Amino acid sequence: MDNLHNDTDLIESYLEGSLTDKELEAFTHRINTDEDFKQLVRKRKLIQLSYLEATERNKLKTQIRSIVTNEKRKSANQRRMYLIAASLIAVMGIASFFVMQTKHNSTPDLANQEINPGDDEVIPSNDNKIIEYGSADTFTKQPDKPTISFLPPEGAIFRKTDTIWFFPPIATAENQLFITDKSGNIIKKVTLKPTQPDYKVLPDVLKPGTYIWYLSQDKTIKHSFKIE
Secondary structure, X not given: OHHHHHHHHHHHHHHHOOOOHHHHHHHHHHHHHOHHHHHHHHHHHHHHHHHHHHHHHXXXXXXXHHHHHHHHHHHHHHHHHHHHHHHHHHHHHXXXXXXXXXXXXXXXXXXXXXXXXXXXXXXXXXOOOOOEEEEOOEEEEOOOOOOOOOEOOOOEEEXXXXXXXXXXXXOOOOEEEEEEEOOOOEEEEEEEEOOEOOEEEOOOOOXXXXXXXXXXXXXXXXXXXXXX
């Protein structure tokens, strides 16, 4: 046992390169003359080689994981930027659509509205009544006065990737917004507060089809819109 222990220490010193010239000469002579000792040295070298190979494999795996993680992070950031850009483009498109609609409908439908302006009162146009926003999800200002038209207007057409704003003309009391399919089935029911009279539906929430929306205060006034 002591001899084996001594041989093991001797082999470790050899592998570490700490033998003196005389010790290295004796070590080499023993390898050439002692077959058992030669096999012991050979097995120890194989263990060291296997350890080195395993260490290199672990280093390689770590490098591969790091590369994959970085690529995933880059890909996620790119997708996030694409989504933000797409949302901004959609919001700009919807806002432009609403502006064009309100400009085109310069003469409002007064059949369902009671407006009695005074002699000196000017009915404000609808050009600036679309809600102002800082981003697709953040409102920064509410209209100063109620508009006299419903948004989205009758027959509006959207894509399923659009964000749709529902904007009743008057918000002086709590109201409920109903969105139904063309068969009358309620898809959404939302309570609107006077302090937040508008409501938005994010992209991909409503499937393509024809929908109808109305308010609980006057269910006779209904507007249809379509998602292509």
